[in-house]
Amino acid sequence: MCEVTIVIPNYNGKKYLVPCLEALYGGTYIEMNVLVVDNGSKDNSIEEAKESFPQTEFILLDQNYGFCRAVNVGIKSCQTPYVLLLNNDTQIKPGFVEYLLSTIKREKRIFSVEAKMIQFHNQELLDSAGTFYNALGWAFARGRDHSVGKYQKRCRTFAACAGAAIYRRAIFDEIGLFDERHFAYLEDIDVGYRARIQGYVNVYEPSAEVIHVGSAASGSRYNEFKIKYSARNNIYLIYKNMPLLQILINIPFLFLGFFAKFLFFCKKGFGPTYMQSLKEGFAMCDGQQKVEFERKNLKNYVKIQLELWGNIVRKFI
Numbered sequence: 056m057c058e059v060t061i062v063i064p065n066y067n068g069k070k071y072l073v074p075c076l077e078a079l080y081g082g083t084y085i086e087m088n089v090l091v092v093d094n095g096s097k098d099n100s101i102e103e104a105k106e107s108f109p110q111t112e113f114i115l116l117d118q119n120y121g122f123c124r125a126v127n128v129g130i131k132s133c134q135t136p137y138v139l140l141l142n143n144d145t146q147i148k149p150g151f152v153e154y155l156l157s158t159i160k161r162e163k164r165i166f167s168v169e170a171k172m173i174q175f176h177n178q179e180l181l182d183s184a185g186t187f188y189n190a191l192g193w194a195f196a197r198g199r200d201h202s203v204g205k206y207q208k209r210c211r212t213f214a215a216c217a218g219a220a221i222y223r224r225a226i227f228d229e230i231g232l233f234d235e236r237h238f239a240y241l242e243d244i245d246v247g248y249r250a251r252i253q254g255y256v257n258v259y260e261p262s263a264e265v266i267h268v269g270s271a272a273s274g275s276r277y278n279e280f281k282i283k284y285s286a287r288n289n290i291y292l293i294y295k296n297m298p299l300l301q302i303l304i305n306i307p308f309l310f311l312g313f314f315a316k317f318l319f320f321c322k323k324g325f326g327p328t329y330m331q332s333l334k335e336g337f338a339m340c341d342g343q344q345k346v347e348f349e350r351k352n353l354k355n356y357v358k359i360q361l362e363l364w365g366n367i368v369r370k371f372i
Contacts, residue, residue, distance in 0.1 A: 059137045059156055059221065060088040062129030066119055068143040069100040071268065076108045078146035085153055088112065091143075092129045094119040121238035126217065130232055135224065142218035144175075144268035154263035155221040158209065166255035167222045167247060169215035170263035172196075173203055181205070182267045185212040185259035186243065189366035190305050191312025192289055194244050197259075197369070212257045213362060214247025219265045226255060234295075236339065240281060241288040248296045249346060254355050282325050283332045286316075290336025291343070298348045301360060308367070 061079065065072055072091070079089065089111045093101050095118040105113060114128055130138050137159060139152060151170060159168045172182040184198035184206035196216065198206045215222075217233070220243070230249040233242045247257050269276065293302065293309065302309075313333065320329040348356075 057086040057088055058135055059085075059139055059152060060090055060129070060133035060135045061139045061141055061152070062126055062133065063089070063091045063141050063143055064094065064122055064125035064129070065091050065096060065100060065104075065143045066094040066125075067096045067098040067100060069096075069098040069103065071144040072100045072104050073107055075141070075143050075145055076104060076111065078148075079141070079152075080108065080110075082147050082149040083152045084150075085156070087152060088133065088135060090114065090129050090132060092116065092125040094121070094125050121235070122217075123233040123235040123237050123239065123242045127232045127235065130222075130224070130227060133224065137221055138224050139221040140217045140219070141265075142267065145172075145219055146175075146266045147219075148264040148266070151263045151265055154260055158258060158260040158263075159221050159223060162256075164254065164256050165223065165258055166226050166250040167215035167220050168258045168260050168263075169212060170219040170265045171203075171206070171259070171261045172216065172219055172265055172267045174200075175266050175268040178266060179203060182269055183216055184261065185210065186216045186247070186257075187213045187366045187369060188244050188248070188363065189312075189370055190308040190360075190363040191315070191367055191370075192293060192309045193312055193316075193370060194241060194285075194289070195370055206259075207261050209261060210259050212247075212259045213251070213366065214244045215257050215259075217243035217246075218267060219263075226250060226253075229253065236291065236343070237288045238284060240284040241292050245288075245292050245296065248292070248359075251359055252296065252346060252352050252355055254352065277320075277323055277325070279325065279328050282320060282328050283335075286329050286332035287336035287339055290333060291339045294340040294345065295343065296346050298345075298356065301356065304360070305363070308364075 174180045181198040183196035
């Protein structure tokens with residue numbers, strides 16, 4: 056019985072999509088469905104993939120609707136109990152799918168499991184060993200630029216990087232899909248946050264390894280597109296998921312965190328872009344519905360808040 060569908064969003068991924076599929080089919084030894092959702096690519100990447108991998112299903116959108124719309128289309132289309140999201144700029148190592156599937160099946164409260172992500176250009180270094188968020192308003196990949204030999208133990212995380220993670224399909228029915236207002240960036244923190252509010256957990260699985268180019272669609276680690284969407288989406292993320300009291304508690308930390316980011320991006324030449332994007336983030340919140348506070352989830356909010364404070368320390372160790 057097929058238990059997992061692999062959803063790969065694609066946008067002009069000519070350089071990456073075929074190698075991604077080659078590694079996926081060559082390194083997976085269980086039955087799986089593979090679905091590529093294309094955001095209106097114009098670079099012939101889909102035609103090449105169809106020719107090389109006719110066993111793959113393709114859904115072709117008429118334009119670039121962003122990461123969130125593409126993966127939502129894929130999630131809605133799958134019939135399996137688990138859905139694995141995989142960026143087109145990745146190449147899995149053998150057993151990747153099996154390790155993620157085995158881990159998410161360990162406990163019904165697990166919403167997502169993130170893989171160990173390794174840098175493409177220097178495969179001795181990590182790209183991510185778990186995705187975290189803290190009270191400064193900083194989302195960060197644990198272990199980035201550290202040796203791949205570190206972070207060898209499975210652990211809980213704040214959320215999962217949606218570039219290489221498996222999800223329990225039924226929980227999306229409870230908490231909702233990826234928020235398409237994000238378009239791209241921090242949408243995985245948002246959906247993981249919503250799952251945490253409901254008492255579910257997210258996990259890092261070091262045995263599942265994947266090589267990741269990183270920022271293949273946007274161009275680099277720091278660029279105007281990425282800074283714009285990350286900054287504005289961060290404001291929206293906080294507004295949407297934190298009750299008013301929690302926002303008030305975190306205001307001193309958030310002010311410090313956003314100010315530090317501003318100084319950092321000023322040095323990179325993106326100060327005005329960052330400030331304008333924060334303004335857009337506040338405008339984005341206008342009239343939008345927050346996650347409804349329910350008293351039954353109070354203990355989950357307390358756990359989240361303690362973790363937000365603790366992750367300030369985690370960021371620097």
